[in-house]
Amino acid sequence: MNTIALGVTRATYETRVYFRQSDTIFFTFLFPIVMLSIFSVAFSATGNVGTNADGTGGISQAAFYLPGMIAAGILLSGVQNLAVDIAVERGDGTLKRLGGTPLPVLSYFIGKIGQVLLTSMLQIGLLLLIARFAFDVELPTDGDKWVTFAWVYLLGIFTSAVLGIALSRIPRTGKSATAVIIPIVLVLQFISGVYLAFSMLPEWLQNVASVFPLKWMAQGMRSVFLPDSFASQEQGGEWGLTGVAIVLVVWLVVGLIASRLTFRWIRKDS
Template structure:
């Protein structure tokens, strides 16, 4: 074996893990900058839950506290009551809606086709997308909590176990939503139709999942439908983390059912990963 052959066989792989991670980290910065330059995307996925929290808190504060005792004491403010739902909605919008529409548009305008002709590994592309979702979603949660705390006097939990619950529900929820967003990006047949195909079903899901309306007010059959999808469980997990324990009695079954939250979100995460693995292409086969 000559020296040239030895050099070739011992050279690091072109698409090694270190290179993939390095390119992925660079893509996170790029994707985040592009995200904040798109005004409509920033409003409808980043600021939308913040605006709704402000509107609901002001509009319904005249109704008094939620969960008051018969003598009128106790309960929590409207802002405290709606905060978990707005965080859950933000997770859905940042993950599923943002990535579903964004990737479909990139496929439609030829961006993915051009990327396929570059040395960029597919995994680096996904690291960029997932990283952008985590960065923007975390910023959104911080803004929601600051608004609730500073503008409406919401008392955030002081117990470490509550924050531990918040952390794992948030991480599992945002990763699941992002993976499902990549999966549903295959549904639109063109970039122009992406918003029309993806946004309306997700909007309906928000109304039946205990985000804008109390879940207990919905008819049983609609509760059963909503329980199939992940948003209901993300919202329930957020309520478990941010609301007093007495509010657990208002949930289906009378408990927070955090085990159910973990199981359902875990199932949807696996389903999303399988769908992504089987269906993702840089370009549509029928294009």
């Protein structure tokens, strides 16, 4: 069986294992959905976001938070899921055992990234369904918006996946993985326009967030799901999709290099 076929088989196995872990399902798969529901209900009494001076217009709280939750889901599915999962597998000896088999490293990576891709698509699909039918959020009807959604999503999910593989090397033990990775992911969510409007943050914190990919994923998703009038609230006063693409590609390359340099099991192969 060739490397790609082994990777696809491995992705099927990884996906089955993923849905057998209740804590993983909640903190990576259901977490954005739960947070969207909480924010939508908790702030519904404050009225629409971006209303005109006469009180007309604007969008619902659910519509406002939806793009940020999609971006957060991408980060959780890739970075948090893989960083913790691989660190645990390193700690409990799974990687050592796999290193003694003919499974190539590339097939292992394909399996992990395939699992992330499948579960994140299911997550976003469920998130969009809940936003549309539970909170009456109007989804885009413009085909160009969905093209933007597709490339931001794909760049975001692959970038998050390879960064998760690279970050899995940071925890010293599998038991400490959650304590090390979750704070990193949580801080990024708070400074990247997921839970707070990005324009509310001080300029220096906006600059810090702009170094990391989550800010750009959230910005790209806002360009898809929010009215164009909201672009003026972005750091540069526009959606800046060229910048979104450039930053995500740079982080994708960094993640690929870092994951290749830091990933180890018993033997070195590719």
